[in-house]
Amino acid sequence: MRREDITYLGAGPAALPTDVLAIAAEALQNYQDTGLGVAEHSHRSELANNILNSMKADLASFLDIPSDYEILLMQSGGSGQFDATIYNVVNIWVEKQRQKIVKEQGDIGEDALVQELKKKVDSELRLDYLASQEAVRLLGPEHVNIASDARKVNDGKFGKIADESTWQLSPKPAMVYMCENETVDGVEYPAFPKVLEPKGTEDDYLVVGDFSSTILSRRIPVKDYSIIFFGAQKNLGCAGVTGVIIRKNLLPPTLPSTSPTLLRKLGLPIAPTVLDYGVTAKNNSLYNTLPIFDVFLAGQVLKKLIATFPDKVDGQQAVAQKKADLIYGSLDAYPNVYKVVPETSVRSRMNICFRVTKGGDVDEAEKAFLKGAVERGLTGLKGHRSVGGIRASNYNAVAEAGAEKLAAYLKEYAEA
Numbered sequence: 475m476r477r478e479d480i481t482y483l484g485a486g487p488a489a490l491p492t493d494v495l496a497i498a499a500e501a502l503q504n505y506q507d508t509g510l511g512v513a514e515h516s517h518r519s520e521l522a523n524n525i526l527n528s529m530k531a532d533l534a535s536f537l538d539i540p541s542d543y544e545i546l547l548m549q550s551g552g553s554g555q556f557d558a559t560i561y562n563v564v565n566i567w568v569e570k571q572r573q574k575i576v577k578e579q580g581d582i583g584e585d586a587l588v589q590e591l592k593k594k595v596d597s598e599l600r601l602d603y604l605a606s607q608e609a610v611r612l613l614g615p616e617h618v619n620i621a622s623d624a625r626k627v628n629d630g631k632f633g634k635i636a637d638e639s640t641w642q643l644s645p646k647p648a649m650v651y652m653c654e655n656e657t658v659d660g661v662e663y664p665a666f667p668k669v670l671e672p673k674g675t676e677d678d679y680l681v682v683g684d685f686s687s688t689i690l691s692r693r694i695p696v697k698d699y700s701i702i703f704f705g706a707q708k709n710l711g712c713a714g715v716t717g718v719i720i721r722k723n724l725l726p727p728t729l730p731s732t733s734p735t736l737l738r739k740l741g742l743p744i745a746p747t748v749l750d751y752g753v754t755a756k757n758n759s760l761y762n763t764l765p766i767f768d769v770f771l772a773g774q775v776l777k778k779l780i781a782t783f784p785d786k787v788d789g790q791q792a793v794a795q796k797k798a799d800l801i802y803g804s805l806d807a808y809p810n811v812y813k814v815v816p817e818t819s820v821r822s823r824m825n826i827c828f829r830v831t832k833g834g835d836v837d838e839a840e841k842a843f844l845k846g847a848v849e850r851g852l853t854g855l856k857g858h859r860s861v862g863g864i865r866a867s868n869y870n871a872v873a874e875a876g877a878e879k880l881a882a883y884l885k886e887y888a889e890a
């Protein structure tokens with residue numbers, strides 16, 4: 475099978491542009507005529523630093539990341555960031571409370587401080603989640619509030635986003651966590667939630683956004699978020715590197731790391747050093763060995779995007795929208811054959827999830843649909859194992875011609 479015969483629509487890892495892979499293949503063997511490949515050079519070399527800094531600068535430029543935000547590159551994957559956000563937000567929350575107590579009451583001594591903080595932890599520390607709830611495992615249910623459970627508004631399934639008026643946010647949560655695009659069922663927030671918009675006051679929500687499956691595909695209102703994270707393996711590069719965009723005033727020196735002793739006394743979890751945003755920022759993402767090849771690959775994807783789209787992410791967003799419209803249009807044209815899973819208003823542009831209902835036997839219809847797809851070079855369409863169905867992932871490396879090929883097959887299958 476040749477690469478050019480395949481349109482890969484898998485949900486992640488995703489396809490990468492072939493010309494970028496050609497550059498990467500060469501760099502893996504001999505980078506810049508050094509006789510050594512990019513994955514073999516020291517992560518502390520000048521060459522590695524240049525790769526890292528230029529990737530960060532290109533990411534900032536492509537997404538228009540404001541200068542009061544820091545970019546961190548880490549390992550851990552998206553799942554590691556589920557935990558990292560909790561450790562770091564708890565640290566930020568404790569440090570803010572500690573500074574407040576010291577400001578109001580002066581130096582009250584270590585024991586009294588711990589007592590005051592413990593009272594606050596017990597009565598006030600809440601992390602709000604819109605759907606996911608990793609925090610229960612790390613902190614216990616008493617500190618976690620599911621402000622809106624997408625599954626409850628749609629008969630136990632995702633597929634809808636409950637109206638903001640029904641969200642039950644805590645009075646002053648340590649964070650509000652949202653997944654901007656839910657990859658399994660193809661549900662995407664059409665816009666930043668109004669209720670979470672910052673007003674420039676002390677009471678603004680600290681919003682954390684998981685952008686693993688939409689990064690580089692749409693403009694992010696960065697200022698609405700305090701922390702944004704994403705795995706690289708869908709639109710940016712390969713698995714192994716994860717990006718974090720964080721407001722600088724949440725990092726040292728404004729908010730130094732809470733001492734492990736204090737956290738222990740408060741019964742709160744201590745971040746593994748490699749998941750500590752403060753440590754990562756202080757070391758320009760080089761506290762430990764960063765996978766420089768992964769950063770290089772992501773950097774090359776960014777360079778290609780910047781060269782392709784003079785209007786940066788807006789240009790890519792228009793293409794992503796056009797491809798998604800084409801595919802959804804073909805599905806909607808045959809309502810007796812295809813049923814799109816999520817509600818129209820929250821349909822993901824990246825993960826297009828649908829069922830094939832032709833003939834009444836969904837399992838049989840989907841088997842036949844997938845078989846025909848593979849015969850035509852359309853691969854990776856099987857839905858997530860937890861929900862079944864079909865999922866066409868429309869990531870950036872899927873060319874417009876690939877989306878057209880899928881649309882043509884949807885028509886052909888429906889009309890056969």
Ligand SMILES: Cc1ncc(COP(=O)(O)O)c(C=O)c1O
Nearest residue numbers: 486551552553657684686687705
């Ligand atoms: C939105 C989203 N967040 C997090 C993850 C988990 O990422 P990882 O597999 O890198 O842990 C995924 C995985 O596909 C995802 O789609």
